[in-house]
Amino acid sequence: MDASTALRLGQAAGRFFNRGSYRHRVVIGKDTRLSGYMLEPALTAGFVGAGMDVVLVGPLPTPAIAMLTRSLRADLGVMISASHNPFEDNGIKLFGPDGLKLSDAEEAQIEALMAADLSAQLVGPSRLGRASRLEDAPGRYIEAVKASFPKGRSLSGMRIVVDCAHGAAYKVAPTVLWELGAEVVPVGVAPDGFNINRECGSTAPARMAELVRERRADLGIALDGDADRLVLADEKGQIIDGDQILAVIAQSLQEQGRLQGGAVVATVMSNLGLERFLHGRRLKLLRTKVGDRYVSERMRETGCNLGGEQSGHMILSDFGTTGDGLMAALQVLAMLAEEGRPASEVCRRFTPLPQRLVNVRYAGASPLQDAAVQAAIAAAEKRLEKRGRVLIRPSGTEPVIRVMAEAEEESIVEETVHELAALIRARAAAGAVAERPTPENSVPELAGEAG
Structure with a gap:
């Protein structure tokens, strides 16, 4: 996530939402990461160039941006944050005028615009947007x-x-x-x-x-x-x-x-x-x-x-x-x-079943594509189908595989998670899955759900 990506996202999202003859507005908030000082002005430049007015609110929670987007009758809300991730990561969350996160289809359309030539779609000098700061946003x-x-x-x-x-x-x-x-x-x-x-x-x-x-x-x-x-x-x-x-x-x-x-x-x-x-x-x-x-x-x-x-x-x-x-x-x-x-x-309304979650970090292509890993997961699911469940999924924000098992017996849970995590870790380390080539004109995906 760098300034050029944020700039293109601002241009593309601005183009996507800048429909009709009225003045369009976007609310931009952020968390406290150092990179917010880089991404916020880049996004602002992109939106202004697309003809949208920008309202800056500074560091505020994500739900505050959703609320302010509706309250200010804005066309779009933007939150610059990587949620629970460490400071070196960052992401961009988008909210529609209803305060709801954009759908997968809408994000795909914006990504397609990012990959296209945006120079001809930006507005002329007389139609540039303006940026202002909403000082009482925290109080609202x-x-x-x-x-x-x-x-x-x-x-x-x-x-x-x-x-x-x-x-x-x-x-x-x-x-x-x-x-x-x-x-x-x-x-x-x-x-x-x-x-x-x-x-x-x-x-x-x-x-x-x-x-x-x-x-x-x-x-x-x-x-x-x-x-x-x-x-x-x-x-x-x-x-x-x-x-x-x-x-x-x-x-x-x-x-x-x-x-x-x-x-x-x-x-x-x-x-x-x-x-x-x-x-x-x-x-x-x-x-x-x-x-x-x-x-x-x-x-x-x-x-x-x-x-x-x-x-x-x-x-x-x-x-x-x-x-x-x-x-x-x-x-x-x-x-x-x-x-x-x-x-x-x-706050203790029920006794949870034994559940174990292990995170396996990897580099390159996902080890979940490996045939041996897939077979082991299928065998674990069959073994627990009447006594519990197995859930293996990639994180939505980082190169991590989340390995979870749940059952009545804690020993079965520990054994299942340990075996699957060890296999996934080994296959990832061995580079068993060939990396797929990345197209030269590929566009980074918008920030998904924190997982």
């Missing part, structure tokens, strides 16, 4: 998040640790909690361009959990770099993942008569324990591919208003259009305030 998002918390309630008397991963929510998350009355213990709120997600945030919540115990907090919240997902820690410092959070919110909405569609949407990664919990409450679990975009699409198709991922993306369509870690945390905090019970009781 803060008020929108607070509006999702029950009226008449507060977090007074609660002590909350919030780990912002040195990322996009480093200012807004502590502010929201403080304005709702909580005593806030902030961590991960000193970004320097390099430390985003480094040993902190939702992918490394150990420090947050330790602080919960040290400060005797009621709850710990760990967000990722662009704050569209979270994990929690109860008052004992025990981690609460996305599946448990989904169960907590689903039960709350059902008891209030506000759960729509008779189901919760989740991905293939969600634990079977969640599915059984929902079944016991006469609710369905509808599974999708990994990625909150696919969760959101299925929610709209089925009329559901709750969906999410085990990794912590929570979509509450009553309040927003995409995953929002801070908003999801407030729903859990509302239950703690209402029930007056500790998080260790409120």
Whole structure:
């Protein structure tokens, strides 16, 4: 991801959305990575050259960009972020005027434009766009998040640790909690361009959990770099993942008569324990591919208003259009305030089945194309078909194969994952799969779902 790619993306997306005679507008936000200073002006130049006005909002969570795109009646929203990845990575997420992530088909059309000659499609000097900065953007998002918390309630008397991963929510998350009355213990709120997600945030919540115990907090919240997902820690410092959070919110909405569609949407990664919990409450679990975009699409198709991922993306369509870690945390905090019970009781709705996930990094072509790997996966699936399941998939953001198994017996889970991961690692190291040549005019794919 470099400046020239961002420039062409701005030109192509600007051309794609610049339809009609009115002034077109795009909102651009970013997280705290150093490369944001390079990509933001490159994108701005591309959009201005395509005749679109640009509204810059600076570091803000991904859900804030989706919200502002709708609020400002913009044609497009852009978030510069690689989510939970380390600082050296970056990506670009696009939102349509409805605040929803673009479909695969729309992204493919923009990629095709990037590969074409754009010089003749840019506007003349008199039709160039303008760039401006929206100074009160953080305040608008803060008020929108607070509006999702029950009226008449507060977090007074609660002590909350919030780990912002040195990322996009480093200012807004502590502010929201403080304005709702909580005593806030902030961590991960000193970004320097390099430390985003480094040993902190939702992918490394150990420090947050330790602080919960040290400060005797009621709850710990760990967000990722662009704050569209979270994990929690109860008052004992025990981690609460996305599946448990989904169960907590689903039960709350059902008891209030506000759960729509008779189901919760989740991905293939969600634990079977969640599915059984929902079944016991006469609710369905509808599974999708990994990625909150696919969760959101299925929610709209089925009329559901709750969906999410085990990794912590929570979509509450009553309040927003995409995953929002801070908003999801407030729903859990509302239950703690209402029930007056500790998080260790409120946030443990089911016992998960033993599940093991191992990441195997590779270089070159994917080892999943190897015949021996495919045969081993098929054999593992057959062995577990009545007692559990196997899920092998590539990450959507990095050259990693995710190897997961789940079953009633932990020993079977460990054995299955160990064998498959070892084989995939060996085949990748041996270079058993021949790399496919890359066409000279190939175009990098737009940033997909964080997986």
